Amino acid sequence: MTFSRRHLIRAAAIAATAGPLIRTGRAKAVDTADVVVIGAGLSGLNTAWILTEAGFDVVVVEGSSRIGGRAWTATDSETAPDLGASQVGPSYARVLDVIGRLGLPMVGEDRPILPFTYHIGGQAVLAKDWADHPANKTVGAERKIAPVALSGGLIAKFNPLKELDDWLRPEFANNDISVSQLLENNGVSKAARDLVSLTTEMNNTSVLGLMHDGVRGAFEAKFAPAQSEQIGGALVTKSTDAKTADGAPVEAWPKNFVGGASILPMVMSKQLKRPVMMNKLVAAIHMDDGGVDMRCLDGTSIRAKFVVSAVPFSLLRLMEITPSLDRVHFQAINEMGYTDTARAWCTVKEPFWQQDGLNPSVYSDSALRMFWVHDNHSGKKDAPTKGPFKATFVLTWGAADRIAQMDPARASAFLLSELERLRPASKGQVKVDRFHSWGQQSLQRGCRHSYKPGQITAFANDMIKPWQRLHFAGEHTRRLDYGMESALESGERVANEIMERA
Template sequence: MKARRREVLKGALALSALSLPWPPLRSGGALAAERTSVIVIGGGLSGLYCALSLADFDVDVLLLEGSNRIGGRAFTADGVETRPEYGASEVGPSYARAIYLCSRLNVNLIPDRRKLLPISNFVNGTWVASSNWAASNANKMPEGERHIPPLMVGMRLLSDMNPLENLTDWLSGEFASYDVSVRELFIKNGVSEAALRLASKTMDTLNSSSLALMQERTRTEYDASYAGTVSGEADSPFGLIGGQNEGEDAPAVRNIEGGTSRLPEAIAAALGDRVRTGKIVAEVAMSKSGADVRCLDGSRYRADFVVSAAPFSTLRNISVTPRFAGPQAEAVFRLGYRGTTRAFGVVEQPYWEDDGLEPSFFTDETIQTLTVVDKPGIDKRVFSVIFTGPDAARIDQLPNDQALALIESEIARVRPSTKGKLRFLSLYGWRNNRLVQGCRHMFAPGQITQFAQEMIVPHHRLHFAGEHARRVDFGMEAALESGERAAQEILGRA
């Protein structure tokens, strides 16, 4: 079956090459165009898996990655002492494609043994241990809400209102009334002002579409149901450090041994010289006979099909002709993106022994969350300071050294016991990565109804992959899902 399909495909591609002669290779100072059947733009997991899936069918494919590093938002900071993950780290138990790829490419998956140390809270100018939160005067929420820990207010309330049962429910018109901002939904459902205030701090997505977040809750619950896990309950499907493993025999959430970057690197190694780095795509010009792709460095490529596996936040910087139109143009140019910025370091001395509070903490001031984690293989505990949404955007305005100095002094101001006991190592803000421009897509209210269906429909010879182009999954698995779908579309057309 596979062999037959391969024959048909090769025949079809060869026919198109023969019957539609391409323009001369050289004119003036232009570089010769390199010919291939499919160009994939973007070397994140979606683009890599798309290229690998096509290569499996003997399709000639070239992947162009703009930066000099492969992997996109799968990014292990190998040069930093504690090797923090700047991007993805958790492989959920229902990540079928990720698990398959790791096994195929001899990349080891290991149980996530990181342990998040308990969280205290600095709210309304008062320190409160999590165990005292419900009864604390700093807790201004009414009965029915006050039992929810500050960090979880937004997600818990939203989960309680989530009507979605199936993974594709979010695309059905039946739930369109939930395509409103989380804020609007909360107000309509009588959520208190105090809860809204906390949710706006812990849930930077308050102005995003409730429907999009509900899909993620449903997907998270599905993942958790796979292996008896407790799903991450903070403002992200990945939680603070995600699902907690319950016992030695239930490796619910797993990590990639040696760091997440090992997976994209292994896919790139399997693709060999079909992967080119340092190639920022500037233009895609499509005609009846093929697609011309030009990079900023002047290199040119000619292909039958192109896959954009770049986020819409950067696809909008590529000149594409014919132009996008209608709802798809709205999607490419207006889909929202969300930022996160994180500082990483090592706890030199256990400051919590001085003040008796829990080690990790949340504040409703400049510092959002500081997590202290026991990480296997590292003597000292590591910490990360996590900023999302507008808080991340504010930090991103500063150069890294100034941002780190500000974060350190702010932490020492609200929690004096930390002074001199935290050693900062690095800072990474995804909005400042100009080839990604955010940690993830995020539908604004109304955008699901407006363009979620149309946004991934092939545009002439251009197909779409990327976590934003998912239908049922999230995170790395969403990227792989979309890459696989784009490859299937092309195989189907050829």
């Protein structure tokens, strides 16, 4: 195959973002396989595993030196946090099946968030005082909704979706609009909209996608009611002492992997006949009537019958694909939005909130946005709670994009200084163990996909269809599920597509 000038430009773009992973070299002998899968995250590995069990010769190539994609346990950090995927819900049928097959140990998540103080407009307001506090400028029924729950609560109020696939149905296309437009159309006050904007992208995200998240969350809650809640766009554990009818403790959900979520993709990769080819950055995919030629920047070439892209569109758009994509696939791959989430995992030496008299956790209109303090269960009746505690700075959307411009050390120092400004008693009591921004990861370029207004109507239904011999997997191609379950859902769908064609 020949390489065009456009191909060389795209290859240079990949190389520029991948840094030390790139080692250019001469062309190597061409490997062959039935299927080549690009990306060793959960979706790519599930595709490869299913096809391997069906008798296909499958090779997986991974651009980094790590298996797992957004399932990444930072074992090099003191608290070994899961930087991305971590939770397994009770309705995650595929994930639970894989866990059972692989014999992976699980533990109930136990990190409920302690009550919030709202730092809004220069005032600190306890959660119990918010509804009637002068700092609360919202109106009517809005006043009773806590700021941390306002975005999810208002979107849920105006959500017409009932079924898991309603978001893809044309009769709901009128909701493929911005969050701002939805709230304005329904008479939500400017003060409430301003609070929502602290943790939600208002103008450049389709609310229809967020509505689907809400419906999927409600579906999840049917399996384990009252054990989790949405806080600032994330699902977190609630502290509960619920019992069954016979007095036994209710099984704890969601669950986490013993040793961290990285164990799942690592063990999945061991089920493949071929080892994952690491540090292989794909530069070009060329399809013809007989198959696919896939070329990596280091000269590795693989000839296969089919190719599966299990990487984000934000990375796939840098690869040369021939023949040229049709309109729908070109638009989806090149225009779909991606949003960042930045977090800093911390240890709190001693409970500074006992000194300042405020609630431990923070939700604010400052640059730090949210600081979650997790219950360490050390308190006893009529006795003060002791440290240390775990805590997490959480920034989403625009706030995450802005702090991602800083290196980890500077970002950590900035977050601590902002917390000290709001809560002087915290000075010297909080230590950042790990800062992580998905937007800073060159092979991810964001925490997750985010449809822009109008994009669900424009291409969500058709973008998952194969383009000639190229198939598409990944959470961004999800239909009914979310989280890790959606990654396995997409891998299963693609494996079935290929088996039907072979």
